[in-house]
Amino acid sequence: SVPKFKLNNGMEIPAIGLGTWQSKSDEVIAAVSHALKEGYRHIDCAWGYGNEKDVGEGIKQSGIPRSEIWITSKLWGTYHSRVEECLDQTLTNLGVDYLDLYLVHWPVPMNPKGNHPVFPLLPNGKRDVDHSWKLSDTWKQMEDMVKKGKVKAIGISNFSVKKMEEILPTAEIIPATNQLELHPYNPQHELVAYLKEKGIVPQAYSPLGSTGSPLLKDEVIVEIAQKHSIQPADVILGWLVSKGIVALPKSVTPARITSNLNGTIAGVSKLDKDDIAKIDGLAAAGKQKRFIMPPWPVDLGFDNWPPF
């Protein structure tokens, strides 16, 4: 069965979930339904992905009861001052009356009255960031959603230590998770260690390196896969879960959806200390690479992120 990790509020999150970013509307219904029928119990969504209605339809079509599924969604940047409004839209889109986990998608509030509801832009073409809004006030509204019973847990996404320090001193509820780009080429060892120390569970998005990733062809990953007669994806996902990191592989391909679940479990049981150490060292050995770097005109406080 799928391993679970205990969160700082006592809840248990399934260590593998289906990612839905970049899953097209017409494909994601079948993908979500297939995943749930194959044993996934965790779906990762976001208002900003624009496909929550279809994710909701997939959940419905699976026939799996809501109470058995872990559903995560995320607050979009133009809603930092209107958390409940964004959350209510998500609940309606998904056709559910609560979320298991609600995350602040990016530590970047955007102008709610800008020239576009999703990506407001300034005349100079840069994203219209609301520099006066405090993340600690976003977090207060997130906490209110727990108190109202609309979400069971709250967390953050794409928060560096620098950004976490803007909310932790005044937080009543410590974030349950921090969802980050985590994979062998961007392991963020120090940040992950910081999260462990604070009792915040790391979640990995783009765990396979996103679309067209070179990770699945990496010679060290391929060699470890061959050694254990498993797939390269199983090695990467197994490595993450062995380290206590929730893995959120995205796929709309039924065979891959199935193999990513069973393969992670195989990976966790087969990888030895030597394998883990080799994968841990890949980035430092010259392969460091971030695949996802939206052009936020803000210092996010991450290494290896160029200024925009």
Ligand code: A2P
């Ligand atoms: P697709 O959705 O067409 O199946 P990530 O989770 O890192 O964002 O990676 C997602 C990308 O990797 C997608 O392009 C997805 O393609 C592909 N993918 C997902 N699972 C596998 C797998 N087991 N083997 C190869 N490619 C995969």
